[in-house]
Amino acid sequence: MSNRRTVVGVMGAGEGASAEAMHLAEELGQCISARGWVLLTGGRPAGVMAAASRGAARVEGHLVVGVLPDEGKADDRQNTADLDLALFTGMGKARNVINVLSADVVVVCGGGGPGTASEAAHALNGGRPLILLAVPALWWDFFCSLGEGVESASDVQECCRLIEARLGTVLSRAKAPPS
Amino acid sequence: MSNRRTVVGVMGAGEGASAEAMHLAEELGQCISARGWVLLTGGRPAGVMAAASRGAARVEGHLVVGVLPDEGKADDRQNTADLDLALFTGMGKARNVINVLSADVVVVCGGGGPGTASEAAHALNGGRPLILLAVPALWWDFFCSLGEGVESASDVQECCRLIEARLGTVLSRAKAPPS
Amino acid sequence: MSNRRTVVGVMGAGEGASAEAMHLAEELGQCISARGWVLLTGGRPAGVMAAASRGAARVEGHLVVGVLPDEGKADDRQNTADLDLALFTGMGKARNVINVLSADVVVVCGGGGPGTASEAAHALNGGRPLILLAVPALWWDFFCSLGEGVESASDVQECCRLIEARLGTVLSRAKAPPS
Amino acid sequence: MSNRRTVVGVMGAGEGASAEAMHLAEELGQCISARGWVLLTGGRPAGVMAAASRGAARVEGHLVVGVLPDEGKADDRQNTADLDLALFTGMGKARNVINVLSADVVVVCGGGGPGTASEAAHALNGGRPLILLAVPALWWDFFCSLGEGVESASDVQECCRLIEARLGTVLSRAKAPPS
Numbered sequence: 001m002s003n004r005r006t007v008v009g010v011m012g013a014g015e016g017a018s019a020e021a022m023h024l025a026e027e028l029g030q031c032i033s034a035r036g037w038v039l040l041t042g043g044r045p046a047g048v049m050a051a052a053s054r055g056a057a058r059v060e061g062h063l064v065v066g067v068l069p070d071e072g073k074a075d076d077r078q079n080t081a082d083l084d085l086a087l088f089t090g091m092g093k094a095r096n097v098i099n100v101l102s103a104d105v106v107v108v109c110g111g112g113g114p115g116t117a118s119e120a121a122h123a124l125n126g127g128r129p130l131i132l133l134a135v136p137a138l139w140w141d142f143f144c145s146l147g148e149g150v151e152s153a154s155d156v157q158e159c160c161r162l163i164e165a166r167l168g169t170v171l172s173r174a175k176a177p178p179s
Numbered sequence: 180m181s182n183r184r185t186v187v188g189v190m191g192a193g194e195g196a197s198a199e200a201m202h203l204a205e206e207l208g209q210c211i212s213a214r215g216w217v218l219l220t221g222g223r224p225a226g227v228m229a230a231a232s233r234g235a236a237r238v239e240g241h242l243v244v245g246v247l248p249d250e251g252k253a254d255d256r257q258n259t260a261d262l263d264l265a266l267f268t269g270m271g272k273a274r275n276v277i278n279v280l281s282a283d284v285v286v287v288c289g290g291g292g293p294g295t296a297s298e299a300a301h302a303l304n305g306g307r308p309l310i311l312l313a314v315p316a317l318w319w320d321f322f323c324s325l326g327e328g329v330e331s332a333s334d335v336q337e338c339c340r341l342i343e344a345r346l347g348t349v350l351s352r353a354k355a356p357p358s
Numbered sequence: 359m360s361n362r363r364t365v366v367g368v369m370g371a372g373e374g375a376s377a378e379a380m381h382l383a384e385e386l387g388q389c390i391s392a393r394g395w396v397l398l399t400g401g402r403p404a405g406v407m408a409a410a411s412r413g414a415a416r417v418e419g420h421l422v423v424g425v426l427p428d429e430g431k432a433d434d435r436q437n438t439a440d441l442d443l444a445l446f447t448g449m450g451k452a453r454n455v456i457n458v459l460s461a462d463v464v465v466v467c468g469g470g471g472p473g474t475a476s477e478a479a480h481a482l483n484g485g486r487p488l489i490l491l492a493v494p495a496l497w498w499d500f501f502c503s504l505g506e507g508v509e510s511a512s513d514v515q516e517c518c519r520l521i522e523a524r525l526g527t528v529l530s531r532a533k534a535p536p537s
Numbered sequence: 538m539s540n541r542r543t544v545v546g547v548m549g550a551g552e553g554a555s556a557e558a559m560h561l562a563e564e565l566g567q568c569i570s571a572r573g574w575v576l577l578t579g580g581r582p583a584g585v586m587a588a589a590s591r592g593a594a595r596v597e598g599h600l601v602v603g604v605l606p607d608e609g610k611a612d613d614r615q616n617t618a619d620l621d622l623a624l625f626t627g628m629g630k631a632r633n634v635i636n637v638l639s640a641d642v643v644v645v646c647g648g649g650g651p652g653t654a655s656e657a658a659h660a661l662n663g664g665r666p667l668i669l670l671a672v673p674a675l676w677w678d679f680f681c682s683l684g685e686g687v688e689s690a691s692d693v694q695e696c697c698r699l700i701e702a703r704l705g706t707v708l709s710r711a712k713a714p715p716s
Contacts, residue, residue: 126269271449360615
């Protein structure tokens with residue numbers, strides 16, 4: 001018996017996020033909370049991270065986690081908006097690795113820049129299921145070329161069905177006796 | 180306005196923890212939950228980490244967080260006992276830095292080995308308030324010699340009063356407008 | 359005046375590297391040493407890392423650096439073949455970030471899996487010049503879509519000319535008075 | 538057969554270093570280079586790090602390595618004085634872990650603040666031999682209480698004899714066939 005709650009990571013652009021990506025992220029965050037999953041993002045108050053957190057925080061019983069690059073000085077601690085839990089790593093961009101390893105399923109929402117791409121790559125590298133939500137075709141082609149375990153969704157409902165299906169596999173495997 | 184919950188980190192020995200340290204840790208974990216704070220530990224199913232988590236998980240409304248050194252493979256995910264949230268870093272001993280930076284106040288319970296000592300040192304290095312609960316005199320002398328912000332408690336009630344006092348200072352500073 | 363030597367990072371597949379990629383990596387390593395640059399790789403005794411190191415170690419005056427994921431126990435320390443300097447991080451896949459941040463120019467040789475892709479992404483994310491040597495067209499398309507500063511070479515001579523050109527820019531910028 | 542060079546890590550205070558500690562560090566750096574070992578420090582242009590590097594750089598054939606907390610932007614790259622090789626980690630204080638894991642033997646010179654204490658603790662935690670050179674008695678008492686493998690020296694000649702002795706053990710163990 002374990003208390004451990006299921007964690008869904010949502011990654012995407014920060015300052016440069018499109019209105020469309022942020023709209024999707026907000027809806028996705030809300031769906032994640034509504035299903036009782038924990039939302040985990042990179043935690044900065046910008047773009048897809050902020051939108052997903054805002055959506056998730058709207059649902060009762062939410063747990064919104066941000067894994068931040070900075071050291072958590074007094075100023076950093078003010079800037080956490082919709083986060084219930086802020087983890088300060090002081091590790092800069094290496095915190096991207098923690099984001100995906102800590103998630104049971106990773107969703108990349110709307111593509112993004114090289115930071116988001118590094119997270120998608122680390123997800124595959126760490127064996128995490130990766131769902132690409134409304135990303136450019138080039139993202140889909142590229143990450144499929146790198147390995148198995150990539151899926152694609154064009155809207156939030158489809159994305160949540162895919163998360164559910166992948167969690168079924170992941171969590172039953174985690175509960176099986178170690179081989 | 181922020182949703183961010185207050186985080187108290189509890190550090191101490193793993194496999195080598197004394198019965199006394201584990202007893203204190205369990206009581207401390209329970210007090211932390213009872214006051215509505217989040218408990219954060221190194222998350223391994225051993226010693227002070229496990230005891231504090233067990234105590235905290237007994238109180239309704241608990242949030243018990245573990246920051247783990249490993250990558251979170253299927254086997255790792257089974258081994259999370261009383262954790263509500265397991266963060267997998269894949270960073271080995273460097274996760275000790277995250278433990279203390281993510282805490283608003285750090286408590287070292289009962290001393291420990293070099294891993295625990297590294298956490299106490301990183302707490303001071305990162306400017307986190309450090310409370311030493313029932314540690315050997317040598318620990319008190321050593322960490323006081325390294326800098327300000329160290330306090331000592333001999334029982335859990337005193338420790339919780341010190342946490343409360345320090346949080347008053349820390350959180351009011353975090354809410355003040357940046358200078 | 360600084361003693362700091364120029365560092366060229368070479369990234370690519372490990373166990374799954376093609377014969378072609380390893381052949382190129384070996385030639386590239388040799389060229390890097392011959393020009394007096396330091397070679398830096400992920401340091402494991404496999405694939406592109408091992409081939410580049412082998413090539414570089416053949417030239418007098420070489421400095422071959424490996425940044426390794428493991429903790430450097432006695433066994434790890436045996437397994438360093440052509441490395442002059444082995445840095446043990448104990449940080450698993452997060453060491454990929456260090457690989458690219460420590461390089462003045464990053465070369466990805468022959469594409470690779472998600473680990474190599476994470477390094478290319480972190481290179482762009484950290485503002486390092488990125489040269490793609492003999493990679494699949496999809497890699498070129500994808501990384502060009504993420505940002506500026508990507509160049510492509512089809513053979514080692516062209517790659518070394520590009521490194522030289524980029525170093526001219528990078529190093530003169532580093533020597534300019536801070537703005 | 539391995540090319541790997543022996544690495545001696547020297548840790549100590551930065552900006553707050555005493556004149557005495559810096560004098561010792563400079564002499565120690567010189568001795569390390571003179572014996573053909575690589576000097577590794579935290580790389581910042583201050584205190585014991587800078588003094589040890591300066592001493593080491595004076596000897597022909599030196600290899601002076603700095604493992605830095607920052608990301609290696611253009612300004613960071615200017616600030617490397619006597620370093621032959623600057624590794625940029627972007628990981629802040631977590632780079633302290635890399636410093637000690639990458640060293641075959643760790644010397645703490647003259648004590649220091651909580652950053653130096655974290656390095657001494659991580660050295661013991663990672664199983665690295667730890668030599669305390671001219672530290673306060675409290676440092677000696679504290680680190681001896683944490684585990685085995687701590688030695689003490691009061692001058693640089695004695696310190697270098699201890700390094701040599703420990704390297705004999707460490708390196709012969711590394712060369713033995715894995716058990």
